Amino acid sequence: MVRMPRVAVVLSGDELLDGRVVDANGTYVAARLAALGARVEHILTVADQADRLEAALRFTLDSSPELVIVAGGLGTTHDDLTAASLAQVLGVELEEDAVALAMLRDALQGIAQRRRLAIDELLPQARRQALLPAGSEPLAPAGVAPGMAARHGVTRIFAFPGVPSEFRTMWSPVEKALVAEGFFAPVLERVVRTYGAGEAAVAAILDAARRDLLDVGITATGGEVTVKIRYDSEPASRMEADDLVAALEREAPVFSSDGRTVDDIVADELTARRETLAVAESCTGGGLGYRITERPGSSAYFVGGVISYADDLKRDVLGVSADTLAQHGAVSADVATAMAESVAKLGRATYGLSITGVAGPGGGTPEKPVGLVFVGCRGPRGTVVTQGRFPGDRVAVRQHSITLALHLLREALTVAAGDG
Amino acid sequence: MVRMPRVAVVLSGDELLDGRVVDANGTYVAARLAALGARVEHILTVADQADRLEAALRFTLDSSPELVIVAGGLGTTHDDLTAASLAQVLGVELEEDAVALAMLRDALQGIAQRRRLAIDELLPQARRQALLPAGSEPLAPAGVAPGMAARHGVTRIFAFPGVPSEFRTMWSPVEKALVAEGFFAPVLERVVRTYGAGEAAVAAILDAARRDLLDVGITATGGEVTVKIRYDSEPASRMEADDLVAALEREAPVFSSDGRTVDDIVADELTARRETLAVAESCTGGGLGYRITERPGSSAYFVGGVISYADDLKRDVLGVSADTLAQHGAVSADVATAMAESVAKLGRATYGLSITGVAGPGGGTPEKPVGLVFVGCRGPRGTVVTQGRFPGDRVAVRQHSITLALHLLREALTVAAGDG
Numbered sequence: 001m002v003r004m005p006r007v008a009v010v011l012s013g014d015e016l017l018d019g020r021v022v023d024a025n026g027t028y029v030a031a032r033l034a035a036l037g038a039r040v041e042h043i044l045t046v047a048d049q050a051d052r053l054e055a056a057l058r059f060t061l062d063s064s065p066e067l068v069i070v071a072g073g074l075g076t077t078h079d080d081l082t083a084a085s086l087a088q089v090l091g092v093e094l095e096e097d098a099v100a101l102a103m104l105r106d107a108l109q110g111i112a113q114r115r116r117l118a119i120d121e122l123l124p125q126a127r128r129q130a131l132l133p134a135g136s137e138p139l140a141p142a143g144v145a146p147g148m149a150a151r152h153g154v155t156r157i158f159a160f161p162g163v164p165s166e167f168r169t170m171w172s173p174v175e176k177a178l179v180a181e182g183f184f185a186p187v188l189e190r191v192v193r194t195y196g197a198g199e200a201a202v203a204a205i206l207d208a209a210r211r212d213l214l215d216v217g218i219t220a221t222g223g224e225v226t227v228k229i230r231y232d233s234e235p236a237s238r239m240e241a242d243d244l245v246a247a248l249e250r251e252a253p254v255f256s257s258d259g260r261t262v263d264d265i266v267a268d269e270l271t272a273r274r275e276t277l278a279v280a281e282s283c284t285g286g287g288l289g290y291r292i293t294e295r296p297g298s299s300a301y302f303v304g305g306v307i308s309y310a311d312d313l314k315r316d317v318l319g320v321s322a323d324t325l326a327q328h329g330a331v332s333a334d335v336a337t338a339m340a341e342s343v344a345k346l347g348r349a350t351y352g353l354s355i356t357g358v359a360g361p362g363g364g365t366p367e368k369p370v371g372l373v374f375v376g377c378r379g380p381r382g383t384v385v386t387q388g389r390f391p392g393d394r395v396a397v398r399q400h401s402i403t404l405a406l407h408l409l410r411e412a413l414t415v416a417a418g419d420g
Numbered sequence: 421m422v423r424m425p426r427v428a429v430v431l432s433g434d435e436l437l438d439g440r441v442v443d444a445n446g447t448y449v450a451a452r453l454a455a456l457g458a459r460v461e462h463i464l465t466v467a468d469q470a471d472r473l474e475a476a477l478r479f480t481l482d483s484s485p486e487l488v489i490v491a492g493g494l495g496t497t498h499d500d501l502t503a504a505s506l507a508q509v510l511g512v513e514l515e516e517d518a519v520a521l522a523m524l525r526d527a528l529q530g531i532a533q534r535r536r537l538a539i540d541e542l543l544p545q546a547r548r549q550a551l552l553p554a555g556s557e558p559l560a561p562a563g564v565a566p567g568m569a570a571r572h573g574v575t576r577i578f579a580f581p582g583v584p585s586e587f588r589t590m591w592s593p594v595e596k597a598l599v600a601e602g603f604f605a606p607v608l609e610r611v612v613r614t615y616g617a618g619e620a621a622v623a624a625i626l627d628a629a630r631r632d633l634l635d636v637g638i639t640a641t642g643g644e645v646t647v648k649i650r651y652d653s654e655p656a657s658r659m660e661a662d663d664l665v666a667a668l669e670r671e672a673p674v675f676s677s678d679g680r681t682v683d684d685i686v687a688d689e690l691t692a693r694r695e696t697l698a699v700a701e702s703c704t705g706g707g708l709g710y711r712i713t714e715r716p717g718s719s720a721y722f723v724g725g726v727i728s729y730a731d732d733l734k735r736d737v738l739g740v741s742a743d744t745l746a747q748h749g750a751v752s753a754d755v756a757t758a759m760a761e762s763v764a765k766l767g768r769a770t771y772g773l774s775i776t777g778v779a780g781p782g783g784g785t786p787e788k789p790v791g792l793v794f795v796g797c798r799g800p801r802g803t804v805v806t807q808g809r810f811p812g813d814r815v816a817v818r819q820h821s822i823t824l825a826l827h828l829l830r831e832a833l834t835v836a837a838g839d840g
Contacts, residue, residue: 019451031439285713286706293705309724392585
């Protein structure tokens, strides 16, 4: 059985609650902890008010997690309340810590030099950052404010400043120390990705195959359903994980069980065969190209393409015939085919990938409703076209369309690989 | 003083706690609520375990907020626990709701038709989504799962599915209903947007001018610094807000004080003048077109363009001369000019907007370092080119480049408007 330490995260800051700033620390540390094999039970983002922060810390300690991480509220302003609230909840006094004061002096030294001030001009205002709950230890600062390490029963508590770069710099040695003392058990992971099955269908396979030993998570995004299996290094656990992967490969449309995403597979295949890709996009307006070029080094295989948003561009730049457009409409299998074939030729690329559809909210008709999308792929073995009918708003339809196009290309690339 | 209803948000889902998915719903609804003049006191993200979810709901109701929003955990799988946990915490039974069942049947009808199944094949598995805590009301689904509305003392509780597009679609009528019944106090808001100033410089203007009555927030993204001022409808408050806006307009590079974003201004100007736009993108790979076409109705002015990622496409499709490419390099003012002029011609558009740069992490040289970007805009009054040198990683450089291009177009459009 995998021993997964239970962790809770508390983020303090009004700016995280009023739409000004999107949290970076909680997302970052949760991903780190998941990779280390810990189970994050909650992330509690709380306003800069003493009563709310104390209530949040009490609630968090109530469930006796093995690790609590606090980010934010360490600083010099009146709404920096973490040290005082923590002391209150632990039932101890706030005391000036000699080591923390020395760390603070060190950090202020650099600032004093840059601003040509004496350190004594800076220290009085900054000094409250050396106040720690009695019995806790300071953590060396990345900026000015030291962090703090405390204990409460079985719970280890670490508090950090909320500035993301300071948080990451100061978290790193804490993580290393916890790993070194064996706080986290070694955890193995398998990721299985499917495309084209519903979440419920994949969940049913898991329900049938799953035993108690494995930690299994399932996520659905853009038509893909992803299963993440975590297990320890015991031979029995490995065998169980293999069995579950095999069951999924047998019963679900699995396209990856080695961790790679559809983007990874497309990039790997094109790179390995020294083949190239051009895109022709209508309703996605450039989003397919933008996603492909998120990857550093994509210039090795991606040549570019045409955003043929207006029909004029489909005709003038891509050479889609006016007849085809008039007869079938811009959102049609025929136009998707012509776009894919033409852009491959224009970009002198091995593959041409096209998208044309009705992203909404307007523009739908009974024959061509919002969410109807045609995707075409021209390759060495000819051209294939497929259609999707996606639910959701404009954002969702466009994202689904891009993912569908990448899967069509992946199929063309991997079928060709299998045959060759 | 502004009366701000107290709100708490609970997000349920393991995928939000293990790094698989970055929360979208909490961020979205917190921003909506802030705009409506509510104070979000906490966002609590909790694992899909009944005991943890119940503890989270109890903790949330303990502080007697006026509004609780729950996202996630409504569905058909074993880890969809919101209805049961809510019933437990409210001390009521879970009951099948006739209205919810009818909503569910409606939603399944469409799926059954598409998959050519009888609805009775789908209903048994889906039926648990019609179970609601006794005394609560169903909310019409955007996908399949209905939401629910409940009360607990002074607290209004609304629960939604976690799929972001469903959450947003279902939140919208709830928000409208709350606004209509006067749940939110009327809060006035001014948003002032600047481009090209540092956050510290704008903060200094605020510090000098700010009084206690105003709630003022500042955010920096992609080279823009945005100030949001909230105030009540008293004449004195209005005057203070006007004074602060005037100070910003005097001392900072303000491009909008009527709430509009740069995207809004560009769309409004092009629409009003019945002018059109084409884009030519290199390092952004289609991201500029993707951003412009996020807006429904953008086909009125956006014709499309060329993703000239490889130099071959710059030459073959855009007609940038091989000499210019060889002499100045692809990342140069000359190539940005040629791309903008050529794509305007190719797309028969009033404006041509181009981006070419080094997004990194590779490809930088001492003369053309990572982060160097040239942006060109061809319009009725000629062509302008500007250059940016952006910090950060590939994602940041590409986002900054797109924003810079939109500002260059905005300037071309508004200068022309001022002169005309």
